[in-house]
Structures are given as C-alpha cells and as structure tokens.
Amino acid sequence: MPHPAAPDPDDDRDYPALRAPGAQDLEILDARLIDCRACPRLVAWREEVGRVRRAAYRDETYWARPVPGFGPADASLAVIGLAPAAHGGNRTGRLFTGDPTSDFLFAALHAAGLAALPYSHSRDDGQRLYGTRLVSPVHCVPPDNRPTPAERDTCRPWMARELDLLGPTLRAAVVLGGFGWQALMPVLTAAGYVLPRPRPVFGHGAHARIEGPDGPLDLLGCYHPSPRNTSTKRLTLEMATEVFRRAARLGGVP
Template sequence: MLDQHPITGQSFESPVPPCSGWPGDPAEPATPVASSEEQVERLAAGAADLTQLNALVSVCRACPRLVAWREEVATSGRRRSFANQPYWGRPVPSFGDPNAKHLIVGLAPAANGANRTGRMFTGDRSGDWIYAALHRAGYASQSVSEHAGDGMALTGIRIAAAVHCAPPDNKPTVDERAMCGHWLDRELELSLPDLTSILALGSFAWDATIGAARRLRWEVPRPKPRFGHGAVTEFRAAGRVIRVVGSYHVSQQNTFTGKLTEPMLDAAIALLQWA
C-alpha cells in the first residue's frame, strides 16, 4: 500500500507515521529524496551548506535494507518501554554547531535511540555518556539528552555519523557504508573552513573518516594510521592541519565492561583542543 512521505509528499511503500512538525526537522516539502547512489552523490555534492545537507540526509531512501529496518523498528519493532512514543524512523542528520571547530564522527543511530528521537546520540545510554562528557568539557548546554525538543545545544562542536540510518545488529554492509560515505564527504568539505579537529568514536568511524578525507584528496598519512583509544594523527587540507583523535565508542559493551571510562573519554575529548 502506498503512503505519502510526511515531508516531501512523494508516494512510497512505508508504514512510518507522519513526522511533520518534529522538533528540529530540517526537511521541507520541496526537499528532494535520494533513492540511488547516483542521486546521493549528486545531491550531497550540491548541498550549499550544512543545513541543506541535513535536510537531504533526513529524507534519504537509497539503501533498501536500512529503510526497511529503521521503519520496522519505528512501528512494529518498538521497545516496550517506548511503545507509546512516536518514532522518527528516518535517517538521522548531524547535530550541533554549524560553525564548529570540532567534529565527532560516530557509527550509526541506535534503533531505539536516535532512530526514535531523531537526534544523534539522544535517548539511549551511549548518548548519556557522550553528552555528559561534552557538558563536562563545556561544549553541551546540559548533561542529559532525552528528546529532540529538550533544549540541548552544542557550542563549538557537532556530531555526525558514518551511516545515518539505524542498521540491523549495528552492522552496515560495505555497500551501505559506501552509499552514506557521500554524505560524510560533503560534511567534511563544508566543515573545513572552521574545522580544527575530529573525534572518531570507534574503529568504524576512524576508517570512515580516513576514507572520506582521501576521497576529498586531503593529505592523509601512509600507511593508514592505526586506530586506538587516544590515537592521534593529522590530515592536511587547503593549507591547514586537521587533528584526528581516536576514542573507543561509547557503546554499552565498552562502558559496562570498563573498556571505556569517563576519565578516558574526557581525556580523548581534551585532545581536540590544540589550535
């Protein structure tokens, strides 16, 4: 059965309920919807600024498996504790200061976290960790981020992702990663005038960031810098140096086991300040 997209008005098969009026929704009825890699690449390259890029990301439908999964979770697959809450169920755009000096790159939205709330790292325990740390470092206006309309604001920093849709088992395929890589390429390109450093959360984000930098023809050390917590490398672009810092991801697997502690995360974030 055909539904009408809540933002663009285009018809497609989807059970996701309308999200118009969602706090912070960057898309408008005229925002074009990418449904192929050619369209993703073209639309990403043509985004004039980060606001327009966010709008394009937020309505992307180019990866059938991810579209099906994120929308299944948003309807029949809701966690019982959130059963009565509306779900975003769309790609999650970047969030934070559009003129940020620092960029955080994560893996992908959590199925019942950002896929529910519509904002990066919001509404789950991973988000509890990263926003508390950003608050301690002076980047976040509050230490807790529960939903898109809770007043959270970031200053001097922005959060992006290697993949913008929640993937099954938190594992995007190679093709899905390549598809979303076009969005990350443009994110870095538009960020460059203000950017001084990048924090990669996990080896997946580390590799995605290096891949995007190389596609943009930034100077990246060879052999490829190895990921590790507290690892630091440097890119060069447009005559400028961009510091890249590695951190273990704020996943429950890492935080519950003590592989990542609050002091370790604070130390990695502190490495962003160098210029």
C-alpha cells in the same frame, strides 16, 4: 551507438551521490538527507523498528528516517560515530539522543565543556553543542548495529559533503570506534587531505595530524561509548573526557 543514460535523480540508489554534493549549506544538506531511501535493507529496518517500537516507548511516534548531524555549522571539532541507535536516534531524530550510549557521551562532552547539558534525551531538551558537531558515517539504523560495506559506501557522500562544508573552521575530529575511523579515511583522501604513510591506525588516544586544503586537522581516536565498552570499563568517563578535552584544545574550541 547511443550514449549511456544519465543517472535518474529519482532513483533511490543514486540519491546520495546526486543530492549531497550540491548542498550549499548544512541546512540544505540535512533537509535532503532525511528523504534518502538509498539502502533498501536499512529503510526496511528503520521503519520496522518505528512500527514495532520498544515497550517503554510504545506511545511515542518514532522518527524512523535518516538522522542528520547535530551541532553548529561553524564547528571546529567533529565527533564521528557509527550510525543511529534503534531506540535512540532512530526514535528521537537526533544523533546520540535517548539511549544509554548518549547518556555516557554527553556526560563526557559536558565535562569537557563542549555541551550545555550532561544528557541528551530528546530534540526539545535544550541541548546545545559548543564548537562541536556530531557526524555519522551511516545515517540509518542498521540491524545488529552493523552496516554493510556497501551501505557505508552508499552513505559516504553525506559525510563527505558535511565535512566539506565544515572545512573552513574544522580543526580537529574525534572518531568513536574503528568503523568510523575506516569510513573517514577515503573521505579525507577525496577531500584533499594528505594522509601519513603508513595510514594512521585506530586506537583509544591515537593522534595524527593531517594536512588539508583548509589547514591541518588533528585526528584523535576514542573507543565507542557503547554499553559493551562502558559496562566493562574498557572506556570510562574519565578516559572519554580526556580525549574530548585534548581535542578541544587542539581544535581551538573556546
């Protein structure tokens, strides 16, 4: 009886599972990530958004590819979101850049001493993060900002390898919203972290300390800084800044 065929490294569906685990550093990981075409619905949508464009950006060339993480390779704090925005990260090529959500997030990060500037407008705006890296469970913009469970799972190897490479220095993580919280749990389990029982439940200000192979990880929850949350004052700048300040203390960010 013939053996099953080995996965085809050129098969788009297998690309994350085959290419992410072997990346030796974040630079290599990011370079492989931006060539990913594993999810047909997301590929079609990100490229359609890049072709049609919003009127305010009609003269710009959209990135319209998977958007890698942003921040130093020796970060001790990870900030985990959801996915790039259609006319933010999908346009600019940098997570949380170029839209109202990014304006709010970076104002809070700057107030907490974690970002050089209180805004994030473009990849050449001079923005820098201190001891902090932005991470995304899904790297392509999804229609209606809603990835499917299958798309989340297909994309998981990228986040898993990113957090694995950050592991030696990573000491805290702020998760922006329930989607990121749920996406993170299987990644932590697979990486050897011991989750408390019952599992930590997402909430703004939630905090759990999780033992891992490189030491404990302090996990904190924060409402996602979407316009829906910020315009209704469900999340205020003071609330977000306090979570980031607490995470910076727990993570030992200078």
